[in-house]
Amino acid sequence: MHFVSGTTEGLRAVARDWLLPQLRPGDEILVPFADHTANLLPWQEAAALSGATVRALPYDAAHDYATRTLEVGPRTRLIAATHVHHVYGNDMNVHRLRALAPDVPICLDAAQSFGHLPLSVASLDVDFVVFSGHKAMALPGTGAVWSRNTRGPAFVPAGWSGSPNTSGIISLAAAMDWLDEAGLSRIESWNRSLGVRLTTGLSKLPAFEVLGCQQSLLPDSPVQQRHGIVAFRHRDISSNDLGFILAADGLLVRADEHCQAPEGEKTASVRASFHAYNSTDEVDRLLTALTRLQNSS
Numbered sequence: 001m002h003f004v005s006g007t008t009e010g011l012r013a014v015a016r017d018w019l020l021p022q023l024r025p026g027d028e029i030l031v032p033f034a035d036h037t038a039n040l041l042p043w044q045e046a047a048a049l050s051g052a053t054v055r056a057l058p059y060d061a062a063h064d065y066a067t068r069t070l071e072v073g074p075r076t077r078l079i080a081a082t083h084v085h086h087v088y089g090n091d092m093n094v095h096r097l098r099a100l101a102p103d104v105p106i107c108l109d110a111a112q113s114f115g116h117l118p119l120s121v122a123s124l125d126v127d128f129v130v131f132s133g134h135k136a137m138a139l140p141g142t143g144a145v146w147s148r149n150t151r152g153p154a155f156v157p158a159g160w161s162g163s164p165n166t167s168g169i170i171s172l173a174a175a176m177d178w179l180d181e182a183g184l185s186r187i188e189s190w191n192r193s194l195g196v197r198l199t200t201g202l203s204k205l206p207a208f209e210v211l212g213c214q215q216s217l218l219p220d221s222p223v224q225q226r227h228g229i230v231a232f233r234h235r236d237i238s239s240n241d242l243g244f245i246l247a248a249d250g251l252l253v254r255a256d257e258h259c260q261a262p263e264g265e266k267t268a269s270v271r272a273s274f275h276a277y278n279s280t281d282e283v284d285r286l287l288t289a290l291t292r293l294q295n296s297s
Contacts, residue, residue, distance in 0.1 A: 002157050003169055006143040007111040008038040010130035011080075013145055014107050015042035017158040018128075019078055025051030028073065031080040032057050033263035039080050039109045040261040052077070056263065070100040078105050081126070083119075084112040087258045087271060088212030089195060089229030098125050105151040111135055115179055116275065117188035117227060127151050133168065137175040137275075142168035187276045191228025194274040194283050198230045201287040205294040209233050211269055228274035231258070231265075234293060239268040242293070246270070249289045251282075 004010040019029070023046060031043045033056040047054045057079070058070065072079075079101060081094045094108060107128040113119055114129075115136020121129055127150070133142030142165055147155035179187065202208045211231040234242050243255025254271045257264075272286065 002145045002147070002155070003164055004130075004143045004145055005141050005165065006132040006134070007109060007130050010143055010145040011038055011107065011109065012042040012045075013157055014128050014130065014147075014155065015046040018147075018153070018155045019043075020046045020050060022077060022152065023047070023050035023052045027052040027075045027077045029054050029078050029080065030057050030070075030072070030076060031055070032082055033261050035082040035261060035264070036086050036109065036111070037259045037261050039082060043078075043080055057081075070097065072101045072104055076101070076104050078107060080107050081109070082112075083108050083110045083124075084116070084227050084229070085212070086112050086229070087231045087260060087265065087269070089226040089231075090212060091227060094124060094126060103151065112229065113227070115175065116184075116191060118184045121146060121148070128155070133172040133175065136172075136179065138172040139168045141165050142172045144172075182276060188227065190276060191274045191278075192226065194278055194280065195226050195228045195230050197280060197283045198272060198286065199226075201283070202230075202232055202290070205290060207235050207294045208290060209235060211265065229271065231269045231271045233267070233269045237293060239270050242270050245293070246286070246289055249285070251286050251289060253286075 002010075002013070004013060023029075027050070029043045029047060029052060031040055031054055033040060044054050046052065079097060081097055082092045083094060084091055089112075094106065097106060105127040106125075107130065108124065108126040110119060110129050110131040112135065114131035119129070127148045129146040131143055133144075134140040145155065149155060199210055202210050209232060211233070212226075233239055237245075239255045243253055246253055254273070256268050257266075258269070258271060274283075
C-alpha cells in the first residue's frame with residue numbers, strides 16, 4: 001500500500017514507476033477512452049516516452065464488456081479499467097476483463113467504488129487498486145495505491161516522496177473505520193435505492209434524458225448495476241443553467257462534461273451523486289424542482 005494525494009496521482013505513479021520501465025516499442029496498453037481522463041493521460045504519457053501503443057478498450061453501446069471481443073496479444077502489458085463509471089454509475093464488470101485476459105495486469109480506478117460498496121481485491125483479481133479518500137469521507141488530498149505484486153515486478157514508487165499527508169491519512173483511517181461500522185453492503189444498497197428513486201422519477205418527466213445504458217436502470221439489470229450516480233440532461237435547458245437553478249434551491253449537483261476522455265459524452269450533463277448521508281427527502285426535493293422545469297419547458 002502506497003499513500004498518494006488521490007486517484008490521479010496514484011494512476012500516474014503506476015504508469016510512471018511500474019509500467020514505464022517495462023515498456024518497449026511495439027508493446028501496447030489497453031485503456032478506457034470514455035471514462036475519466038485521469039485513467040487515460042498517464043498511460044498515453046508512458047506510451048509516448050517508450051514507443052508503446054495505446055489502444056482503446058472496445059466499448060459497446062451499453063458501456064459493458066458482455067458483448068465485446070477483447071483482443072489481447074503477447075505484447076499487451078497492461079489493461080487500465082474502471083470499477084464504477086463516474087458519469088453513469090455503472091459497475092463496469094471488471095471480472096469479465098479478467099476472464100478474457102487472465103495473465104495481463106489490470107490497474108483498477110476505484111475512485112467511485114471505494115467507500116461506496118464492498119471492495120474485495122481477492123474476488124476482483126486485479127493487480128492495482130487506486131482510490132481517493134475524499135470520495136470516501138476523508139479529507140481532500142488523500143488516497144492510495146494497492147498492489148498485488150504477482151503479475152510482473154513489485155510496485156516500488158520512484159524517488160523521494162517527502163513528508164506524508166499525516167492528517168489526511170489519519171482522516172482516511174477514521175473514515176474507513178466509520179464505513180466498516182456502518183456496513184458497506186448497507187451503504188451500497190442505500191445508494192442504489194436513492195439512484196433508482198431518482199431515475200424512476202425522471203422516467204416520468206419526458207423533458208429529461210438519463211444518460212448511460214438504459215438496461216442498467218432496471219433493478220434486476222442483466223447488464224450492469226448502477227451505484228448511486230445518476231447523470232441527466234434537460235432537452236431544452238442547458239446543463240450549466242440547470243445546475244445554477246438547482247443550486248438556488250439548495251440542491252448541489254455537478255453540471256459540466258465531468259472530465260470524460262475523448263470517446264465520452266460531448267455535451268454537458270447534470271450529475272447527482274449519493275452517499276450514506278443523503279436521504280429520500282433530498283431526492284424528492286430534487287424531483288420536485290425538476291418537475292417544475294418539466295412543466296415550464
